[in-house]
Amino acid sequence: MRRAGRMTASQQKALAELWPEYGVEYSAARLDLDALFGRHAPRVLEIGFGNGDSLVQLASDDPASDFLGIEVHDPGIGHCMIAARSAAVSNLKLIGHDAIDVMEQQLAHACLARINLYFPDPWPKKRHHKRRIVQPAFLELCAGRLEPGGSLHIATDWANYAEHIDAVLAESPLFDCAERREHAGDRPLQRPPTKFERRGLRKGHRIWDWRFEKIDL
Numbered sequence: 001m002r003r004a005g006r007m008t009a010s011q012q013k014a015l016a017e018l019w020p021e022y023g024v025e026y027s028a029a030r031l032d033l034d035a036l037f038g039r040h041a042p043r044v045l046e047i048g049f050g051n052g053d054s055l056v057q058l059a060s061d062d063p064a065s066d067f068l069g070i071e072v073h074d075p076g077i078g079h080c081m082i083a084a085r086s087a088a089v090s091n092l093k094l095i096g097h098d099a100i101d102v103m104e105q106q107l108a109h110a111c112l113a114r115i116n117l118y119f120p121d122p123w124p125k126k127r128h129h130k131r132r133i134v135q136p137a138f139l140e141l142c143a144g145r146l147e148p149g150g151s152l153h154i155a156t157d158w159a160n161y162a163e164h165i166d167a168v169l170a171e172s173p174l175f176d177c178a179e180r181r182e183h184a185g186d187r188p189l190q191r192p193p194t195k196f197e198r199r200g201l202r203k204g205h206r207i208w209d210w211r212f213e214k215i216d217l
């Protein structure tokens, strides 16, 4: 599941040198986030952070919160750690493993204030739509890991994925849509621009951003 990809020498060096500072090994045991971050604070999870530039920016802009990033692509993890070191952030930890496993196994019930899912793989071919991460079972997992009042932020640049997200979330008894924006890259919702967003904009795509609030049952 880990994607080695092509790594630059500096990304390889970062993985070796900076992993002890920022990295968390995957295991099937629950993480004690207070022990991991050395404090009790609101926790933000980013799923599939890519090269991590936007994750590091969010962590740097909000030192009162702790940020946990999950990504399977090793070069992205290396890039993110280099950016984290140059921004001198101390409220960021990374896990290099499948996000569903991590959420199911390592994260406790109601441990997160916010989940960010920015530009998830769109799987544009119809026969691949079932691989899209936004599905009812995923929403159930997110709702279980969010604390009361927690929020799920999603963005995409694929019109067909936006329709899918609207449909799956409209059917969900677990989340309310608190905010929805369709824009040209000029109105990101409580987030910095991301690498894949810029790539989509260069192709002439529009951008959709949502903030869903967990419904307290």
Ligand SMILES: C[S@@+](CC[C@H](N)C(=O)[O-])C[C@H]1O[C@@H](n2cnc3c(N)ncnc32)[C@H](O)[C@@H]1O
Binding pocket: 003, 047, 048, 049, 050, 051, 070, 071, 072, 073, 076, 097, 098, 099, 100, 118, 119, 120, 121, 122, 194, 195, 196, 197
């Ligand atoms: C289209 S990219 C978007 C990256 C970044 N969020 C951005 O906007 O630039 C999707 C990312 O999700 C990661 N990804 C896909 N499935 C994943 C999973 N199950 N667990 C963790 N990361 C995953 C991919 O490796 C990829 O980096």
